[in-house]
Amino acid sequence: MSGRVITLTSGKGGVGKTTATANLGVALAQRGRTVAVVDGDIGLRNLDVVMGLENRVVYNLVHVIRGAVDADRALIRDKRVPGLMLLAADQHSDKDDVTPDEMQAMCDELRAHVDYVLVDSPAGIEQGFRNALAPADEVIIVTTPEVSAVRDADRVIGLVEAAGKPTPRLLLNRIKPDLVARGDMMATEDVLDVLRIAILGIVPEDSAVVAATNRGEPVALLALTRSGHAFRNIAARLEGEDVPLMSLEGAEPGLFARLTGLFRAGATSPGGA
C-alpha cells in the first residue's frame, strides 16, 4: 500500500487547521479508508485534544523519528472510527529538532500502512511548516474569509509552489452565511477570485464545533451538524467524487436536511450511539 500524504497548512494560526485535520480524518475513515493523522505542531501538541485522544498518548512523532519505537506502536487507534489513527506531536521538543528529511522518511513509513496520511502543519512559515510540507503529495490551504488569513494563505501558496509541490486546493473555513448575505463578509467567490486556486470545500461557521471540541469529539462524528456534513463532502471530493459545494442559504439546516443528513451519516458512520 502507498497512501497519499496530504498536508493541511494556512500560514495564519487559528483558522481551523487542526479541527479540519481531525474532521477530514474522521470523514475519510467513515468512508472505510485507513487514515493516520499526524500532529506536525511539535512543542504545541493539540490534535490529540481536538480528537479526544489526549489520555492515550504514550509515544509521539519524535519517538518514531528517533527510532525509539516503530510507527505502528506509536499510532493511537481511535475506537470510535475503525481505521482512524493519530500520531501525536512531542510536547517537549522543538520544531528545529526535526528535519524535513526526517519527516519525509517517517511519513513514507506511515504511508506503507494506510490510505491517507494527514499532516496538521503548525502556523507560520518557518521550520515547522517546512517539516510538514516536505512529505506532502498534496497540500490543502485552510483559511477563513478575512483579509489577514487570506493574505497569509496567498503567501503560503507561493511557498508551496516554490517547493515544487502541486498547487494547493482551498478549504474555506468558518463562513458565516448571514454575514455573506448582507455583504459583510467576503463570499467564497471573492476569496477564490483573489487566490486563484481550486476550491476543495467550504465549511460554515458552526457552534457545534465548539461544543464538540469541548467534548473531544470531532464534529464529523455527529450526524446532524452542518459542518460535519461539510467535512464529509470534502472527504468525498478528496476521493475524486464530484460533490457540489454545499448551499449556504439559511443559517441552520431545515428539518428535511437534518433528516437526510441523519440517514446519510447513519449509512457511513459505523457504530453510532
Place this chain on the structure above:
Amino acid sequence: MGLLDWLLGRPPSLGGSGAVAKERLKLVLEYDRAQLSPGELELIRDEIIASISRHVDVAREDVQIKLEAGGRLVAEIPLGRRGPDGARVLGGAGGAGAGPA
C-alpha cells in the same frame, strides 16, 4: 435594513464591509506579490522626482506612482507649471494658485 437589524437584535451592518475587505485584500496582495511595501513605493516616488527634477521641473505634489493589478508600476509625473523663465505652463490638472506668481 438598519431598522430590521435593530428589530431583530442584530449588530448593524457596516454597509458592504465584505467588499471593502476584498478591495483591501487585493491591494495588500499586489504589494506582497511584488515584494514591495507602500513605504518603499514612497521612497521610489521621491527618487523619481529627484531624478527627473534634475532635467525638468516636476509638479511634486501631483506625482503619483501606483502598483496596479498584475504587478505593473504606473507613474504619472506632471511637469511643473512654471518653466524656468516662467515661459510656459506645462502639464498638471490646472487649478487655483497654479499661475505664475
